[in-house]
Amino acid sequence: MRILIEKADCLIYEDNDFNFKNSDVCIDGDLIVSVGKIPESFSAEGVIDGRGKLLIPGLINAHTHAYMTIFRNSADDLMFNDWLFGRILPMEDKLEDGDSYWGTMLGICEMIRTGTTCYLDMYIKGDENARAVCESGIRAVLSRGLVGKGNDKDGAMRLREAVDEISRWNGKGNGRLSFMLAPHAPYTCDPDYIKIVMQSAKELGIGINTHLSEGRVEIKEIYEKYGCSPIKLIEKTGMFSLKTVAAHCVHLSDEDIEILAENKVSVATNPVSNLKLANGVAPVPKLLKAGVNVCLGTDGAASNNTLNLFRELSMLTLIHKGVNEDSQAVSAKEGIKIATVNGAAALGLDGIGQIKVGMKADLALIDLNAVNMVPNNNPVAALAYSANGSEVQTVIVNGEILMENRELKGIDEERIRYEVAGIAKRIGA
Amino acid sequence: MRILIEKADCLIYEDNDFNFKNSDVCIDGDLIVSVGKIPESFSAEGVIDGRGKLLIPGLINAHTHAYMTIFRNSADDLMFNDWLFGRILPMEDKLEDGDSYWGTMLGICEMIRTGTTCYLDMYIKGDENARAVCESGIRAVLSRGLVGKGNDKDGAMRLREAVDEISRWNGKGNGRLSFMLAPHAPYTCDPDYIKIVMQSAKELGIGINTHLSEGRVEIKEIYEKYGCSPIKLIEKTGMFSLKTVAAHCVHLSDEDIEILAENKVSVATNPVSNLKLANGVAPVPKLLKAGVNVCLGTDGAASNNTLNLFRELSMLTLIHKGVNEDSQAVSAKEGIKIATVNGAAALGLDGIGQIKVGMKADLALIDLNAVNMVPNNNPVAALAYSANGSEVQTVIVNGEILMENRELKGIDEERIRYEVAGIAKRIGA
Numbered sequence: 001m002r003i004l005i006e007k008a009d010c011l012i013y014e015d016n017d018f019n020f021k022n023s024d025v026c027i028d029g030d031l032i033v034s035v036g037k038i039p040e041s042f043s044a045e046g047v048i049d050g051r052g053k054l055l056i057p058g059l060i061n062a063h064t065h066a067y068m069t070i071f072r073n074s075a076d077d078l079m080f081n082d083w084l085f086g087r088i089l090p091m092e093d094k095l096e097d098g099d100s101y102w103g104t105m106l107g108i109c110e111m112i113r114t115g116t117t118c119y120l121d122m123y124i125k126g127d128e129n130a131r132a133v134c135e136s137g138i139r140a141v142l143s144r145g146l147v148g149k150g151n152d153k154d155g156a157m158r159l160r161e162a163v164d165e166i167s168r169w170n171g172k173g174n175g176r177l178s179f180m181l182a183p184h185a186p187y188t189c190d191p192d193y194i195k196i197v198m199q200s201a202k203e204l205g206i207g208i209n210t211h212l213s214e215g216r217v218e219i220k221e222i223y224e225k226y227g228c229s230p231i232k233l234i235e236k237t238g239m240f241s242l243k244t245v246a247a248h249c250v251h252l253s254d255e256d257i258e259i260l261a262e263n264k265v266s267v268a269t270n271p272v273s274n275l276k277l278a279n280g281v282a283p284v285p286k287l288l289k290a291g292v293n294v295c296l297g298t299d300g301a302a303s304n305n306t307l308n309l310f311r312e313l314s315m316l317t318l319i320h321k322g323v324n325e326d327s328q329a330v331s332a333k334e335g336i337k338i339a340t341v342n343g344a345a346a347l348g349l350d351g352i353g354q355i356k357v358g359m360k361a362d363l364a365l366i367d368l369n370a371v372n373m374v375p376n377n378n379p380v381a382a383l384a385y386s387a388n389g390s391e392v393q394t395v396i397v398n399g400e401i402l403m404e405n406r407e408l409k410g411i412d413e414e415r416i417r418y419e420v421a422g423i424a425k426r427i428g429a
Numbered sequence: 430m431r432i433l434i435e436k437a438d439c440l441i442y443e444d445n446d447f448n449f450k451n452s453d454v455c456i457d458g459d460l461i462v463s464v465g466k467i468p469e470s471f472s473a474e475g476v477i478d479g480r481g482k483l484l485i486p487g488l489i490n491a492h493t494h495a496y497m498t499i500f501r502n503s504a505d506d507l508m509f510n511d512w513l514f515g516r517i518l519p520m521e522d523k524l525e526d527g528d529s530y531w532g533t534m535l536g537i538c539e540m541i542r543t544g545t546t547c548y549l550d551m552y553i554k555g556d557e558n559a560r561a562v563c564e565s566g567i568r569a570v571l572s573r574g575l576v577g578k579g580n581d582k583d584g585a586m587r588l589r590e591a592v593d594e595i596s597r598w599n600g601k602g603n604g605r606l607s608f609m610l611a612p613h614a615p616y617t618c619d620p621d622y623i624k625i626v627m628q629s630a631k632e633l634g635i636g637i638n639t640h641l642s643e644g645r646v647e648i649k650e651i652y653e654k655y656g657c658s659p660i661k662l663i664e665k666t667g668m669f670s671l672k673t674v675a676a677h678c679v680h681l682s683d684e685d686i687e688i689l690a691e692n693k694v695s696v697a698t699n700p701v702s703n704l705k706l707a708n709g710v711a712p713v714p715k716l717l718k719a720g721v722n723v724c725l726g727t728d729g730a731a732s733n734n735t736l737n738l739f740r741e742l743s744m745l746t747l748i749h750k751g752v753n754e755d756s757q758a759v760s761a762k763e764g765i766k767i768a769t770v771n772g773a774a775a776l777g778l779d780g781i782g783q784i785k786v787g788m789k790a791d792l793a794l795i796d797l798n799a800v801n802m803v804p805n806n807n808p809v810a811a812l813a814y815s816a817n818g819s820e821v822q823t824v825i826v827n828g829e830i831l832m833e834n835r836e837l838k839g840i841d842e843e844r845i846r847y848e849v850a851g852i853a854k855r856i857g858a
Contacts, residue, residue: 073804329707377500429804
């Protein structure tokens, strides 16, 4: 479809800086074909009025577990072990076929509603998440969580299932769907298993999604077992020679940061989840200074408890100022770059994350009439510090309108709410 | 007016605990007259359907400067001195008569929209704020910010103006409007001036609103000048013998905390502002443990940049978990108590803050259909961790409906947006 977005204030990334420019934007098929002058040959089939609105590249959620929205607000104010072993895993054990699909659909609805157009997911059941992505219209990089030791049978089976799923789904949804492999964490995968997973990733030519250095217990366990930090351990496996997104990275030594920078590992920071599970505050300013590609994730709704990247962006741009007592730590512009450009780089999707000719049309239109956005003194600051996600009016992914004036298109939200409520009741969430 | 709210899940505070109970609530005039069985004699003039919704006591913003919404997103990512002296004060100097009214009205719109029904304000121009409170229908405790040294002329004039304003406006708006006096801070008021202000407060029988121990520069200055902490200095003036709300209290010694507890000083914590201005993180868990009445404020939009108490509540219940590495620090229930019951106690308004017969009808109705509130596993956790304020559908203050289904009643929001945009442009915000 050919869409014209008229006269919106467009967030343009140029020379490592963000500025708003009032502009017409033309979309043809899945691509942005002009920003500025409308090409003479362009005849729009649909027109969206952008006057008095901000047009931004859709936000990129670089770490989540979308199916876990089923567990939202069911495991709170608990110590980590009670949370994971007492609540989350027992509920996961009760999930039946089809449940992940509904949980993922709910997560996708929330992400679209709050301006997220692409996400990197780690999950436990195959196919259901891929189906949700294809049907909903969102863009995603999916990765089946893998747990294993050496060449144990269960680990090998999970990897085989993941590889099979990739062969069935990769590139589906008009190219919106791609994959990584996801060795879960150094405390659930041993180095031999990680090497086996790496081999598959190499053969498939895809990247790695993992959890690293999330909590103090993990650091202690890995030190006791291997005599080094989780980052150092994973470096030794050679995994960082593959394109890697490492979620969390809360507890890092200076040497760890150097290793991440040298190996061009992307770090997906999850400030809300890290606070809520009492893991702490990641050294994001230090990571940025070292040149690490930091991207932004919400983690799952069981530890957040939303998938709203606007909330995450405001947390990201606030917390490091306070904790480091530096009001210039992670500025609004840095935060927005982390939630867009850096996310695209982390996910290996060089066609998204900016409003630019030739890029995929993954866009969010933001209402400036919401009282919390008034007066419009500085829209960059407004995105980071004033917006809460409810100002997102219209969302386009791959050139398709997924939400218009807060109305989701082609997604039966009422059915999703009904199904998820039923699942939550059944599993005792 | 007699209003019946039918079958909402009502947040009830009992035995120092919160639970939801599905209930009918009857309002007659400004009061809640029943929670549960509808009195036989009650005939409703208006009925609100509460099915599938949460009814909560309106939130209480215990520290803000509502007029400063004019400066929203106009002074960000700056060091404190550049922020205050380089941006805020020069803009304040350009404010003209009437500007504070429009800024305050904008702030009030935002507060109503996000479920706040009462706030404690500190401002620089009299009458305009009072007029905004009366016209809008919100409840407020107002306090003119006072700056002075000894019995200097300017300080005396400000105090006289404040006292005059109180005589004109106290109790107006059907009792929604009350007052405190506000010696601004120990670094802008010397002990002699504070004593003069105290004397007036005693005569008027009202409380004190002030800033205390917000940043390290203040602490250093006070130590250098008086050889003690700001808390200790203010204790010596005798001010704590009056009912006092002390905003911020970020940097406190154990002795400071003891002084606050012994003197029953209420501490209004402003986590977002404290992070944004790089002042740090207040020791809220320690204050709570010491028995201090902690309440919650947004501070002004120049340092937040919203007046949304739901964002503040989520920050309050997240940050102390992460910073103290204790996932049980400031639980969802504690956070809600801080934003309601404790706020009422701090402001000396014992008729608000709870859903209870005989209390003022200050209420907010919350949509549970918003995807970020689904599934409804635990509504208490949902309020703290999932809500962003946009789920607030209907707001009642003093028995009057101020917002119904997201539509503000009797407030011309478009005019307010227009006027504030003009002011912001004029002053170079």
